[in-house]
Amino acid sequence: MTEAVVDVRDLRKTFKVHEREAGLGATIRGVFRRRFRDVNAVAGITFRIEPGEVVGFLGPNGAGKTTALKMLSGLLNPTAGEARVLGYVPWHRENAYLRRMTLLIGNRSQLQWDIPAADSLQVLKEIYGISADRYRATLGELT
Numbered sequence: 001m002t003e004a005v006v007d008v009r010d011l012r013k014t015f016k017v018h019e020r021e022a023g024l025g026a027t028i029r030g031v032f033r034r035r036f037r038d039v040n041a042v043a044g045i046t047f048r049i050e051p052g053e054v055v056g057f058l059g060p061n062g063a064g065k066t067t068a069l070k071m072l073s074g075l076l077n078p079t080a081g082e083a084r085v086l087g088y089v090p091w092h093r094e095n096a097y098l099r100r101m102t103l104l105i106g107n108r109s110q111l112q113w114d115i116p117a118a119d120s121l122q123v124l125k126e127i128y129g130i131s132a133d134r135y136r137a138t139l140g141e142l143t
Helices: 024-032 065-073 095-100 117-128 132-142
Strands: 006-019 035-049 080-085
Touching: 006 065, 035 065, 065 080, 117 132
Parallel strands: none
Antiparallel strands: 006 035, 006 080
């Protein structure tokens, strides 16, 4: 059996968020005694991606997709859990891993909601000066 390209086990990320109360008095108290609460951004995900697999990372807003990808690219340290990507632990940020890793996080505002996706992509092709051959090859990978 080959080694998974991505192997994630019970990966978690919790952020401490400052609780702000309304009012001037609460603001002044907050300078001396800040209260925090934990927010679970990623609540224990487990999955494997085998060589040659093509996957999508889908979920509603706030589900932790971007946070999980940031951990897998080494931009964020997890609170708990394990992950290996290409045989490396991402948050150790080894040079050999960083040379192989690229993370592009798209933004829905890059696509125009009222025109077909193909037309939006064509506009982006022109904006970024992507050659016709490269555009067709990439589009072929997406469809």
